[in-house]
Amino acid sequence: QVQLKETGPGLVQPTQTLSITCTVSGFSLTSYYMQWVRQTPGKGLEWMGFIRSGGSTEYNSEFKSRLSISRDTSKNQVFLKMNSLKTEDTGVYYCARGRSAHYWGQGVMVTVSS
Amino acid sequence: DIQMTQSPASLSASLEEIVTITCQASQDIGNWLSWYQQKPGKSPQLLIYGATSLADGVPSRFSGSRSGTQYSLKISRLQVEDIGIYYCLQAYSAPYTFGAGTKLELK
Numbered sequence: 001q002v003q004l005k006e007t008g009p010g011l012v013q014p015t016q017t018l019s020i021t022c023t024v025s026g027f028s029l030t031s032y033y034m035q036w037v038r039q040t041p042g043k044g045l046e047w048m049g050f051i052r053s054g055g056s057t058e059y060n061s062e063f064k065s066r067l068s069i070s071r072d073t074s075k076n077q078v079f080l081k082m083n084s085l086k087t088e089d090t091g092v093y094y095c096a097r098g099r100s101a102h103y104w105g106q107g108v109m110v111t112v113s114s
Numbered sequence: 115d116i117q118m119t120q121s122p123a124s125l126s127a128s129l130e131e132i133v134t135i136t137c138q139a140s141q142d143i144g145n146w147l148s149w150y151q152q153k154p155g156k157s158p159q160l161l162i163y164g165a166t167s168l169a170d171g172v173p174s175r176f177s178g179s180r181s182g183t184q185y186s187l188k189i190s191r192l193q194v195e196d197i198g199i200y201y202c203l204q205a206y207s208a209p210y211t212f213g214a215g216t217k218l219e220l221k
Contacts, residue, residue, distance in 0.1 A: 045150075100146075101148065102160050102169065
């Protein structure tokens, strides 16, 4: 059974770094792309980036150099790190499996506020 | 970057009505187009992938089609449970891009 679950801090202060973990089960990270998507209040879905099955990454240039995606295949975990957070980064962050995002996690709400 | 122009932004339809939502890609994306349904407070759910393939467990009243760089999602007979927001996603080349969404409501 394919499962994805995001865990994160909930509240982050502006200028700080956001770290979110996506823990997966039921498949191998070496066989699938893993994507990160976010949804800010009242807005649609925004593609952030992915890590390929081979480990290479691609990012949305909107996040410039703030964003980093990595993984630990031995722990079945994918990581999102984004620095220099702004209040506009408040939203729900999702991980999703596959190039067509067949499976999604439940999402984790992140609030950026002092 | 590839732009995805989704229309309409909102749609009000009656039960059993046929509903069509479209996404226009700014360049060729082959069949790398997926459709998702999102309900309030929930994660998006895959409906269609590869432009025309129905995802597992999705009712057969949903279908996808392609004409050149225009992609369509059709709901053949609208049901109450189909209410939500629909998004397309192009996964042809990075950066991937979502359409802006279509909010589907009952008339």
